[in-house]
Amino acid sequence: MDVNNNANNITNIFNKYLESKPIFIQRNALTISFTPETIPHREEQINTISKILAPALRGSKPSNIFIYGRTGTGKTCVTRFVCNHLEKAAESTGHKIKVIYINCKLKHSADTEYRLIAQILKEFNVEVPFTGLPTQKIYQMFYDVIDTEERIIILIIDEIDALIYRTGDEILYNITRINQELKKAKISIIGITNDLNLISKLDPRVKSSLNEEEIIFPPYNAIELIDILKQRAKIAFSDDAIEEGVIEKCAALAAQENGDARKALDLLRVAAELAEREGDSKVRLKHVDLAESKIDTDNILEIVRLQPKQSQAILYAICRLVKSNPQKSLNGNSQEIYTSDVIEQYIKICKEHRLKQLTTRRISDLIAELDLFGIISTRIISKGRYGRTRTITLNIPDHIYNKIEKFLEEIFNK
Ligand SMILES: Nc1ncnc2c1ncn2[C@@H]1O[C@H](COP(=O)(O)OP(=O)(O)OP(=O)(O)O)[C@@H](O)[C@H]1O
Ligand SMILES: [Mg+2]
Known part of the structure; x- marks a missing residue:
């Protein structure tokens, strides 16, 4: 009996789901892995970074850049966006450009100087043992590998604060000095952080070399967040799937919280998922309230759990x-x-x-x-x-x- 009941329940749930009008047409447009084709309200930062990096197209080493701003202000997505375009533009110039992206917050990616260099070598298809070699030796391998031809390497070190807290800032000093050892290749560094105090904590030597150019990403205001959300909503949802005011509400809540675009997108995605789970054909204001409370709960529970x-x-x-x-x-x-x-x-x-x-x-x-x-x-x-x-x-x-x-x-x- 029980088994039949279970089966009936499941069938009912699935049928109800299939009969309802879908809310999502492309769910991943609201997830972090999605790269938007245009990035509104970051023209100034995009232009500045592009101008700084442009000399790479003629084989000159661009200045190092230090980028900072609060969480969710578009630092990672803008930097990757410009660098992707730079790599494409280089294809027709005869000058080689290679962009390497390292996120120091990812587990085991760059928690020691050794691992960071090993990770970069991996990008050149050179596997090194996870531990074991002396640091000096791994640097030597690194010089040998990258100095095989004339090229510009743009090394993006994202969430650089995590690296510095784990290893100290000596490592950055070493990296900024790499160019002195190279004959053909040149390396430029883009350091990114949301720790606004980081730069004042750095050793002055490191600071002056890393900070040749400094770019600040200000928080988004509610109006800017509305534009960002609308652009994504157009891709993510079917027509009429969101009630009036939903986007505005997500934007307002995220604007209160440091102008964080990630938070705004999360609110909209979770609200839509809750609506979908309820069998509702529209995302409504009440779903945004529920989403906010769910996200807060999940975050706090996660902190406690860890x-x-x-x-x-x-x-x-x-x-x-x-x-x-x-x-x-x-x-x-x-x-x-x-x-x-x-x-x-x-x-x-x-x-x-x-x-x-x-x-x-x-x-x-x-x-x-x-x-x-x-x-x-x-x-x-x-x-x-x-x-x-x-x-x-x-x-x-x-x-x-x-x-x-x-x-x-x-x-x-x-
Ligand atoms: N101007 C924008 N237009 C469209 N999407 C944006 C914009 N700014 C940020 N986003 C989106 O918001 C999310 C957060 O952006 P991003 O990861 O670049 O933030 P961040 O500044 O690197 O934050 P953190 O310091 O936490 O790493 C991403 O999903 C990104 O695609
Ligand atoms: Mg980031």
């Missing part, structure tokens, strides 16, 4: 304190908790779950890290002659709090 067990224990301690406090504020969890209480609760959790208990100092470090992730906020308050203490507030919106709590309960009580 924390080490010890940080999760601290967070669990905070959640338990928030729950046990009878004077809940309206927002449910915006009360301030003393660090000393958190530590006491944390020790209890360690005992209950046979977790190694960290020192107070280490716990403080982990609390500071959770603050950096934005899940909690901490504040130092003075207790008069009793010295100073730190208070903690949980920064999780109400509708997500229960999910986080449930998640933590599950991992600690399984």
Whole structure:
């Protein structure tokens, strides 16, 4: 009986799906892998980068470029877009140009100087063992491989902050000096980051060589985001699939959040997926609300999920304190908790779950890290002659709090 019921249910769901008018005609137009054919509202940056790179078409080394701007402001897509055109333009000039793109945030792509060079060599079809050779030796291989002919190599190092935090900035110094070792080939670097403070943290030698040209990508405003979304929506959706105001709402929400085009596109895609799942023939304003809450929840849950067990224990301690406090504020969890209480609760959790208990100092470090992730906020308050203490507030919106709590309960009580 059960089996038949299941089969009927599935058939019903599939039939209902097939009978409804499709919302999407090209779903991938809203995903990150999609490259738009034109990039509105970035004319200035596109022109500047093109002018800086143009000398490569006559065999001269372009200046190094340092690009920065907040997340989702089009840095990666504009840079790749211009470089693709540059490679195409070079085909008819007789001068060779090779563009290499490395994203330092991708796992294992460039977490050490060795791996970065190995990764670049791979682009020239040279495989090197993942570890083992001395760094000097791998640099030598690198010079030998790229210096075989006259050419300009444009090396895009995206999310360069991740590389610097892992390896220090010595590596950039070495790379910017590579040209001195080369006879035929020349290499130009485009460094990209969304860490606006990075440049001030760099060693002055590195700064001056990497920063020959500096390009800033400002956040998009709501009107610009509307254009970007409309262009994608035209490709992604069938006619009349979106209710009036949906695009405007996605744009407004993303504009509030740092003018992030990725966020705007995500909102529209998730809203449409939710509408589709409900069997609705249109994406409506309510789907955008649902999408926003789903994206927030997913992001926060992901951060919590990826924390080490010890940080999760601290967070669990905070959640338990928030729950046990009878004077809940309206927002449910915006009360301030003393660090000393958190530590006491944390020790209890360690005992209950046979977790190694960290020192107070280490716990403080982990609390500071959770603050950096934005899940909690901490504040130092003075207790008069009793010295100073730190208070903690949980920064999780109400509708997500229960999910986080449930998640933590599950991992600690399984
Ligand atoms: N002006 C634009 N027109 C069309 N699509 C855009 C535009 N700007 C950004 N996008 C799209 O928004 C998404 C984010 O852009 P991109 O990846 O270039 O951002 P970013 O500045 O590199 O962000 P991050 O610092 O997080 O890496 C991509 O899917 C990209 O195609
Ligand atoms: Mg990027």
